[in-house]
Amino acid sequence: MSEKEQLQALRVRIDNLDEQILGLISERARCAEEVARVKMASLQPGEKPVFYRPEREAWVLKHIMELNQGPLGNEEVARLFREIMSSCLALEHPLKVAYLGPEGTFTQAAALKHFGHAVISQPMAAIDEVFREVAAGAVNFGVVPVENSTEGAVNHTLDSFLEHDLVICGEVELRIHHHLLVGENTKTDKISRIYSHAQSLAQCRKWLDAHYPNVERVAVSSNADAAKRVKSEWNSAAIAGDMAAQLYGLTKLAEKIEDRPDNSTRFLIIGNQAVPPTGDDKTSIIVSTNNKPGALHNLLVPFQARGIDLTRIETRPSRSGKWTYVFFIDFVGHQHDPLVKDVLEQISQETVAVKVLGSYPNAVL
Ligand SMILES: C=C(O[C@@H]1C=C(C(=O)O)C=C[C@H]1O)C(=O)O
Structure with a gap:
């Protein structure tokens, strides 16, 4: 066969595969519509439907990555499936997501990486505004930067958690190239x-x-x-x-x-909806302690005693008194895990206040 004939034959095969892929994607989208109908039909009076299920989406992506045998890499296939899910979810119910704007920021890139391109994304002028939009229910979720591998914590974000009662529903990590x-x-x-x-x-x-x-x-x-x-x-x-x-x-x-x-930045997804366990989760808490010697040590010992891995600890002024502090702690596990419940109970006895900001799936992509 000549080169021209070989290419033509390959293109016919590709066209044929595309038709099959389209058929399957459409069938998947109809399933998602059906999911929405089932969710709506089983609602109690006054109950609001939950269309977006981050724990389910994390499972779908991990499952695909486990099955993948190449030649496309795991990240690549997960990105494709992320977009398919995003479009399917938009058919069920288009998500509105506020992010630290303006358009073109890394936070917007993080929002699209996490939710896919089918979301309605709305730029906000400041981190605090993202929190307020989510708290007011004007959007379903918000995306804010929380730490950079070179420069450390984004203090505005940490401080906003002290002022708003929102839940962390997910995290995204993005390689930052300037x-x-x-x-x-x-x-x-x-x-x-x-x-x-x-x-x-x-x-x-x-x-x-x-x-x-x-x-x-x-x-x-x-x-x-x-x-x-x-x-x-x-x-x-x-x-x-x-x-x-x-x-x-x-x-x-x-x-x-x-x-x-x-150089990478970690972003948080903030919302109003608690996320069930996936088996590969992280929990974020805020703790305020008495300003006395050994307070931090006493706070950390219960984690060590149970072999719970701390992934991050950050200190911020508490804003409720000079030289008093709060600790932001991230650790491996979900707040429904017995071991985590146990550690939370113990530290709440030994500290002034413990607030769980949320348990959420570890970033898949
Ligand atoms: C289809 C569902 O709803 C949404 C869409 C999903 C998908 O397209 O796979 C997965 C989870 C939800 O965000 C579901 O709840 O299963």
């Missing part, structure tokens, strides 16, 4: 100012010291805001990611300029 971006009119040999969010400037500090030691670094409210500004200024550049570059039509003067190649 680029130095310029507009069409930028005089690249005369850059006198570089805009970005303070966290991003910090994540690229060494690169900036080496390449632009004398250029003014200007912290603005988001990377997307930085990208927007350079469009109208001739002597400015921005540090931002791919989404912002695309959105504002900027070009990359330098790529992947973050100081650490593994």
Whole structure:
């Protein structure tokens, strides 16, 4: 067979497979519609239907990754199935998700990675506004950054948990790649100012010291805001990611300029709905202790005694008295696990207050 004939034969096979895939996706979507009908039919009077099931979605993605034998990688097939689920869920009930905006931020990228592109995503100007939108019921979920592997905690997010009664329903991790971006009119040999969010400037500090030691670094409210500004200024550049570059039509003067190649940010999904266990979960709590010697030690011993892994501990001022603190603790397990119930009971006897922010599936993607 000639090359042309071989390619033609392969394309016929691909067309045939696509038709089968379409048939199967449509059948799956009809099943999701049926799920919605069943959920609606079995509601008690006054009860609201729960369409989005994060624990079920985590299971579906893990199941697919376990079955996958290549040649596509696990992450790749999971991303495809994430989008299929997103579209199926949107047929049941379109989800509204608020995120720390404006459009083009890494938080938007995280929201789309977690929920897929079929959600209605709404940018908010500040982290606190995301919390308020979710608390008011104007959106189903919110997405906020909580920690970066280079720069540490996002304090605004931690502090917002002290002020709102919301539940953590999930987490997303995103590799963060920063680029130095310029507009069409930028005089690249005369850059006198570089805009970005303070966290991003910090994540690229060494690169900036080496390449632009004398250029003014200007912290603005988001990377997307930085990208927007350079469009109208001739002597400015921005540090931002791919989404912002695309959105504002900027070009990359330098790529992947973050100081650490593994630079990642963790985001939280906040909502009003508690998530049942999946067997691979994490729990986040806030604890306030008496300001006396050994308080932190006494708090941690019960975890150690039960072999519960702490994945993170963060301290913040309590805001209810000078030099008093609260601890944000993440650990492995679900609040319904007997061992976790037991540890929560014990620490609530030894501390001033314990608040469970939520138990949620470990990030699959
Ligand atoms: C189909 C359901 O509803 C939603 C859609 C899902 C899917 O498309 O697989 C999974 C969980 C839910 O978010 C369900 O509850 O099973």
